Amino acid sequence: MTDIIQIAIIGSGPAGLSAAARAAELNLSHVLIEKTDHLSDTIFKYQKGKHIMATPDQLVLRSDVDFAAGSREDILERWDEQSKSADLNVMLNSEVMEITGTKGNFEIKIKGGKSIKAAYVIMGIGTQGNPNTMRCPGGDLPFVQYQLDDPNAYFDEDIIVIGGGDAGIENALGLCADPKLENRVTLLQRAPDFPKAKEANAKALMSAKNDGRLDVITQATTSSLEKGWINIDVKDGTDRLPCDRVIARMGSAPPRKFVESCGVEFSSPDRLAYPVLSETFETTQPGLYVIGALAGYPLIKHCMNQGYDVVENINGNTGLKPADEPLLQEKFQSLPGQNSVSEWLEFIRSQVEIFRELTPLQMREFMLDSNVHAKKKGDEIFVRNDIGSSLFSIASGSVNVHISPTDHSITVPIGEGQIFGETGLISGRKRNATITAAEDCILIETPRNAARKLISTVPAVKRTVDRIAIERQLLQIFGSGLTRDHLNDIIKDAEVSTAMAGTALITEGDDDTDIYIIQSGSMLVEKMIGDKNVFLSYVPAGSYVGEMALFEEGRRTASVKAAVKSEVIKLQGRHFEKLLAENPALKDKIEDELADRRAMNAYIEGQKSNFDSVADLYGARANFLIEQGLGEATDALLIDETLCIGCDNCEIACAESHDGISRLNREAGTTFANIHVPTSCRHCEHPHCMSDCPPNAITRAPDGEVFINDTCIGCGNCQRYCPYGVIQMEKTPPKKPSLLSWMVFGIGPGPGQADSAWVKKKLSKSKAEAPKKAVKCDMCRGIKGGASCVRACPTGAAIRVSPEAYLGLARKEREMG
Amino acid sequence: MAKKNQSVAVHSSFLAHRNYLFLKLSLLICFISIVGYMWADFEPVRNGGTWYGYTLGTIGALLILWLTMLGMRKRWITQGHWSLKGWTSAHIYLGLALLIVATLHTGFQFGWNLHTLSYGLMIGVIASGLFGIYFYATVPRHMSNNRGEMGQADMLDEVENLDRLLRETAQPLNDKYIELVRDSTNKTVLGGNIFKRLSGRDKKCPTQAALKFFREELRTVDNASHGAILDLISVLERKNSLLQHIRKHIRFRALLEFWLYFHIPLTFALLAALTAHIVSVFYYS
């Protein structure tokens, strides 16, 4: 082709499709280029019959293509029809490999050699990316495949599965499930174990291995492939295995590399970063636009609206207001003054320090996720010990921080343009001070997810937030005894780092005096007694460790290691030594506070000889609980098996109080020394389940419970992200007859979760199809009396605890016993 | 630094609930009833017909009704600050207090009549209840230790796994051997009637039989099959030991349940007898 097409659209997801439809409607010459042999591959790959939701409800759809909530099949069929009737120019089976040139004259190279010239390029390729491929010699041989459609399609083969993630494990198990097929399956894994896989999958794999159904080789990498053979490097040398087929499941590479190769800059090196975009979705490469999930908008409606807007814009309609304008308008309504949306956006951006580097587009997106508050002088904004993880910014006015828990009159001001609430955001723990409005003010409240996105995509924001966090936490430790000069020295040399689970920050016997602030995660304090490492205590995020050395003068008396992956700030000890030398009053004050810990140490020293199997068991139990995720839990369900009679009344109660689905599985989960950790939400400090929820349906309530609200679209991401397997995808079961009619007449399935046969029978009568949604424990939010599972346990075996309290309690028991 | 957390503070067993509050309450009730019985002087006979007897009888009947409500409370998951543990604790201690209250109510006048039948049924309910708490208090620990780190479902899954392994291991052997293995995989029964479950073993377990047979067979078998039989034995041993654990588990579960087969029907019989008792007393007096 030699003609220059006006607009080339890459990727036929909802974003690209909508753009192409707009171009066709405007009679612009266009082409829609799609890698696969069908439109909209991401949606095509949803499970069959999936109910697709059209959130957010308030947002109007602005597109020439229809979209409303419905089944996957209906929506795809509709789109196919409409793309035909609107005469879209679609090129299927065409993967774009490279884009060169500039605005007015781009050249798009397609796999297979074809190329296309276009004046403008719109990229809507989503975030799925491509599977990682085998790079070793022979990696391109025909018996290497990256997907397994039907595990029963092969017979009597030597099959090597590469990759120990969930996909690899599930494929390997699928291949050896039917022994009649006589396949010999080997799974190769690079790491020594299976950290990326779900625990259940890893367990099933090891059990299959123990039974000899398949072979597993860990710490193995492929060195080369040849017909019939695979050569691998293993821990103690090399090996050569027969091999008819390789199924490589090594994860996907995000499309970022490809996008960058087209001349598009991303906002930061962070994994979560998106391309830098103008208000009109133009990238740093003029004439090249990015829309849809790749631009950071994971909901279908957003994608489609952007496709429309971007084409209108290219066509010269620059006055078009985005479809979300009314949503923003409504947000700003509560504020004093009658400014337009863009005036408000600009006002906030210029007022608040951390927003200054945002583009107008980022500002818009960010405000859509945030709330604005106009507060009167004296209004409370939040109270000490509230649970909250949102970040506040002061657009105008100022607030007072009441730093003392006892004396409300001691305050520190925070002024216009500053932020507060960052400790809750970073550590996921309770608010550590009460804040009130010092004068009338306008505040922006940003929920955790949006704030984290902001921090990871705009480096300047991260720096500012870190600095403020250190400053304020130091104030917390040392009170107002610190001067600006000291602070500056300490902050200048502070290092932020991540400690993986198990890494030691402080080693017993060392003679350093550094102090560590635990930003997120938690720490275990241990001490060597005889030849055993005895567990002393658990330190949650928001606290600090290491200050003892400043007073003990000598060596570290205990070790501190990360219980889970944690973020810590290391502060140089020498600054503190100097500070305390100059400031004896401060030294006395802190020494007082240390009396408790010192008593504990003295006690242990004195009891050394008595430490026996009890301490051992206690330490082992603490370690077990940490392994089960209690190190990052805020509230977990435990079952004391010495009391549990197995009546399952806890499950029944949960189902009874939650739409007939139990959110806990008592039997499942692990047990150690009579303490059982059932499968039930731990309400993590930093809930993994929140990582990638398109409608942001998972939030933390004021009382700390992590819960999923009605906007859930059932995509299942949270289920995949939760490492503890506590989220189920379920339809709401039909209503049961009342308890009385069951007790007296035996009608219905009785209390608890109805068995699936009853549900099926009941459902077959009604036609309405309920969508599957994510369900999990919400800690009986809104139910008077609290956790139903605990209340309904007849023997007191089921308890809900926070880890500090539980580990602390166990220590008390030991001291007394 | 650790703040007192309420949910932890209440981690005590149903027997020790609220520092034995209901035990104390129950002892108080018994004490008052006995003192009252000693103090009140009734002529010509001490029995339910006196005002004191009526009082004790009313308290007793109300207690019985309330004790029966536990079955309802257990399943009626409403909002509010109730705890089933508290209810169980109160149920047990107040149920035991009934022993004193009701006995004094009789004035030790027993005979072959409806009244004594009610009393007997009540004693039956209480006696079965005593078995119940004995098992509740002792069995869970054993059950947990027996299960180790496995759950019931894990154990059954593992049986299935071992069965598959057995079939695969037996494949190269002759039909007679395969038949025995098939008995183990197809005819091994777990559970059964209440006596089987309570016994915790199965004397006719085909897995055990097969294991015994192959161990014997090892002495005489030819070299060709020797290795395969050794493999088979090792899998059978695994399965056998697992089965022992499962049967023990089933036994424990049965222990925790079977007393209720007396407790509940006797409760209903008691309610019926009690109604008749009350009606007859008012009708004939």
Ligand SMILES: Cc1cc2nc3c(=O)[nH]c(=O)nc-3n(C[C@H](O)[C@H](O)[C@H](O)COP(=O)(O)OP(=O)(O)OC[C@H]3O[C@@H](n4cnc5c(N)ncnc54)[C@H](O)[C@@H]3O)c2cc1C
């Ligand atoms: C299981 C699941 C359920 C979901 N449910 C919902 C829901 O109910 N409601 C909702 O609003 N959202 C839902 N989402 C989110 C939504 O599907 C996506 O955010 C949306 O599809 C993104 O659209 P897009 O146009 O940006 O990209 P995509 O839909 O990802 O489309 C990208 C297209 O580009 C093609 N492509 C990629 N690379 C190239 C290349 N180099 N050359 C040519 N073509 C290429 C791909 O094959 C694909 O067809 C769900 C997501 C998942 C995973």
Ligand code: HEM
């Ligand atoms: C006349 C007196 C009593 C009556 C009418 C009575 C009645 C009942 C009833 C109806 C239940 C409910 C069973 C169910 O639905 O699962 C129950 C349970 C129980 N009872 Fe009694 N009971 C009496 C006395 C006692 C005594 C004296 C004890 C103990 C010493 C006792 C111990 C128990 C226990 C442990 C339970 C099981 C609780 C649970 O698992 O939730 N009962 N009783």
Ligand code: SF4
């Ligand atoms: S669902 Fe999983 S990840 Fe989310 S809070 Fe609960 S335990 Fe943590």
Ligand code: SF4
């Ligand atoms: S709650 Fe879970 S299933 Fe629902 S939208 Fe969020 S990630 Fe998807």
Ligand code: SF4
């Ligand atoms: S706290 Fe409530 S929602 Fe959570 S497991 Fe218990 S009963 Fe279910």
